[in-house]
Amino acid sequence: MDVRKYQARTMQEALAMVRHDLGPQAAVLHTREVHGGLWGWFSGVKKIEVVASTEVNVPSRLPLRAAPLNDAGVSLEIAPLGVNVPKPAAPEAHYRDEVKGQLTELQSMVEELCRRTRTSGQVELPEGLFQLYTELIDQELNEELARELVEEVRQTVAPGEWADLATLRARAEQIVERQFVCRGPFQLEPGRCHTVALVGPTGVGKTTTIAKLAANFRLREKRKVGLITVDTYRIAAVEQLRTYADIIDLPMQVVSTPKQMREAVHAMANLDLLLIDTAGRSPKDEVKIQELKSYLTEANADEVHLVLSAVTSANTLLRTAEAFGAVGTHGLIVTKLDEAMSLGNLLPLLKSSQLPLSYVTHGQNVPDDIAVASAARLVREVLGNAAVV
Ligand SMILES: Nc1nc2c(ncn2[C@@H]2O[C@H](COP(=O)(O)OP(=O)(O)OP(=O)(O)O)[C@@H](O)[C@H]2O)c(=O)[nH]1
Numbered sequence: 001m002d003v004r005k006y007q008a009r010t011m012q013e014a015l016a017m018v019r020h021d022l023g024p025q026a027a028v029l030h031t032r033e034v035h036g037g038l039w040g041w042f043s044g045v046k047k048i049e050v051v052a053s054t055e056v057n058v059p060s061r062l063p064l065r066a067a068p069l070n071d072a073g074v075s076l077e078i079a080p081l082g083v084n085v086p087k088p089a090a091p092e093a094h095y096r097d098e099v100k101g102q103l104t105e106l107q108s109m110v111e112e113l114c115r116r117t118r119t120s121g122q123v124e125l126p127e128g129l130f131q132l133y134t135e136l137i138d139q140e141l142n143e144e145l146a147r148e149l150v151e152e153v154r155q156t157v158a159p160g161e162w163a164d165l166a167t168l169r170a171r172a173e174q175i176v177e178r179q180f181v182c183r184g185p186f187q188l189e190p191g192r193c194h195t196v197a198l199v200g201p202t203g204v205g206k207t208t209t210i211a212k213l214a215a216n217f218r219l220r221e222k223r224k225v226g227l228i229t230v231d232t233y234r235i236a237a238v239e240q241l242r243t244y245a246d247i248i249d250l251p252m253q254v255v256s257t258p259k260q261m262r263e264a265v266h267a268m269a270n271l272d273l274l275l276i277d278t279a280g281r282s283p284k285d286e287v288k289i290q291e292l293k294s295y296l297t298e299a300n301a302d303e304v305h306l307v308l309s310a311v312t313s314a315n316t317l318l319r320t321a322e323a324f325g326a327v328g329t330h331g332l333i334v335t336k337l338d339e340a341m342s343l344g345n346l347l348p349l350l351k352s353s354q355l356p357l358s359y360v361t362h363g364q365n366v367p368d369d370i371a372v373a374s375a376a377r378l379v380r381e382v383l384g385n386a387a388v389v
């Protein structure tokens with residue numbers, strides 16, 4: 001089938017090119033905005049692209065009124081170009097379906113072609129590196145990070161190995177693994193109570209993670225563990241922690257003022273590990289973040305870990321980490337890995353927050369669905385290589 005593509009600054013110009021080239025009988029199959037070549041991609045200058053053919057007899061979908069235009073003045077309808085196009089006889093259903101199917105296929109082919117041209121044009125990538133790039137984008141790594149990473153891979157892998165995807169993936173893993181820090185489990189010192197507080201937005205899994213940690217240190221490592229909660233804001237929040245404390249057989253105190261926090265920490269100083277649960281806070285609520293800080297100041301915790309859900313956009317993760325930085329965070333715990341479709345969203349946070357990752361959680365089961373964070377494993381998951389390797 002003779003299908004041609006035209007690009008111009010405006011729709012009028014593009015249609016004029018179609019008319020000139022294919023005549024007035026040509027049918028417009030598809031219109032869209034595209035970046036105009038390599039320069040257009042960088043400069044943001046857009047063009048109108050029209051795909052047209054003389055061999056497709058498309059009945060007009062245009063109502064008698066003018067077709068709606070988008071912001072760029074682009075027609076949102078598929079329409080025959082010429083005013084003299086003879087009206088086709090009512091097509092048989094199967095013929096209509098066949099044409100419709102071909103058009104859909106054609107549209108996705110053109111879109112895929114544009115996507116490939118655009119991305120490869122941007123970085124001029126050989127096939128293997130290009131495939132690596134698209135894998136990273138599929139993992140929801142942002143384009144800038146993906147481009148930087150592929151560029152670093154290109155510079156550090158010999159050209160003779162650029163076709164070897166396994167080598168490229170392995171090098172990408174090495175590079176990313178250097179970009180963030182995982183720390184081991186909490187280090188308890190004999191004869192001293194190690195105090196750890198978990199903070200974070202609402203519903204990310206702070207209380208569940210506290211229960212997992214408490215159960216592991218208590219039941220598997222046979223440590224003396226205690227719990228404190230300041231979660232006095234959400235109905236049933238205290239009961240949630242108390243249920244775990246009862247099941248695991250742990251002492252627990254509920255505090256409702258910073259002063260009570262100091263007293264509770266003091267009262268439990270004979271334990272090995274004291275875990276402090278806190279109320280979920282919006283990162284945008286500075287007042288509540290300051291209030292949280294006043295509790296933590298009185299607790300004088302050895303470590304404050306920010307708990308974040310993996311099912312959160314890259315931007316929100318960054319801004320949340322920044323907001324909770326005000327309370328004096330020392331580490332990160334990432335929850336809900338099991339719910340995330342991809343983990344590329346974590347990379348900007350891991351790269352830039354400076355906070356070491358301590359634990360990750362991957363399910364609702366207490367105490368099993370928690371693990372000490374492993375950089376190698378997480379990187380494979382972030383880059384989408386976990387299933388490949
Ligand atoms: N799928 C999955 N669910 C989790 C995970 N961790 C916690 N949850 C669930 O997330 C929900 C909220 O967990 P909580 O522990 O109550 O969260 P929270 O941060 O204490 O919530 P607030 O106290 O209200 O701020 C519960 O249904 C948990 O079972 C995880 O790793 N994976």
Ligand SMILES: [Mg+2]
Nearest residue numbers: 206207231237
């Ligand atoms: Mg909670």
